[in-house]
Amino acid sequence: MFKSIKEAIRFKSFLATNGLQDSFQEKRGRFIYSFQPIDTNKDQYVSALIQYIQTVKRNEWLDQVLQKKYRFESENERHDIIEVVSEMFAGERKELTALAGVVKEESILREAVIDLLDFKGTVAFDSFLRFRLKEYFKQVTTYLGIAIDEYKMEQDYQVFVQTLRDYLHDRVTRQSIVHLILDRPETFYDEALKEMKQEEIQGLLDPRLLSNHPVYVDSAVIAPLLSMAPNKIFLYTKDEDQPLIRTLKNIFEERIAVFSTNYFYRLAQAYTKHS
Secondary structure, eight states, rough: BBBBBBHHHHHHHHHHOOOOOOEEEETEEEEEOOOOOOOTHHHHHHHHHHHHHIIIIIIHHHHHHHHHHHHHOHHHHHHHHHHHHHHHTOOHEEEEEETTTTOOOHHHHHHHHHHHOOOOSSOOOIIIIIIHHHHHHHHHHHHHHHHHHHHHHHHHHHHHHHHHHHHHHHHHOOOSSSEEOOOOOOOOOOOOOOOOOOHHHHOOOOOGGGGOOOOOOOOOTHHHHHHHHEEEEEEEESOOHHHHHHHHHHHHGGGGGEEEEEHHHHHHHHHHHTT
16 A cells, blocks of 8 residues: 555566566545555566665665755765675675675565465555565665765765876976886885885975875875876886875876786896896
8 A cells, every 4th residue: 555646656566577466556635556456467466566665765764864854965976885785685796795794685675575465354564664674674774874974975085086186287297207016015116117215206205295295195105106206107016906096096197007926027028138
């Protein structure tokens, strides 16, 4: 049973896209959806109702909570946060779900939906969501809190990256080409593949990056590269998936190219032979 014809029509249309053609009728301002005998296609009903809760009601509920409780007025911001929650439920953000534990969403919803379909009387769908799925939405709330924190950190990260891009844009190039082995210890080389000593790197370092700059800048890698402002950076590493490489790519964009550490040693050997 639904309070509004809009919700009833949306529900009917969703089920229709799943091959379930049923009807609803109005009684005393309420819109009652009547399931056809479901013995032969119960699994189809269960699957469709689970999808409806996951893709429509969960996101709708999240959107309302973000507006009313957390005061996110921007639709784009709410969309981005809800997208993070959806990725968590889809198992795509394991680093985030690990913070709260994996929610067995499919089994929770399946049990509740089967109970709904087996009930012989009339059930208000809002009441079903509010009471029968109360514990489920508590778990959704936990995921939402984590998603909000992740969103805010990502926003801070984007501000950090843009601040350093702006610095780089205004910085005069001090070292045209830099080769950098990112494995410990980090080692810088000039365009002739000659190792740059710490004294030379310190001499190029802009002290403002480590003192009064508005954001924290890593002193081992990011600060030297920003200070040199190379036209091209050749980066060598054994692990291309490490977060620092993502940050370097975001800051230096088309200036940077990433290769394996072994490639550097082959390059250095070839350079030595021809020099």
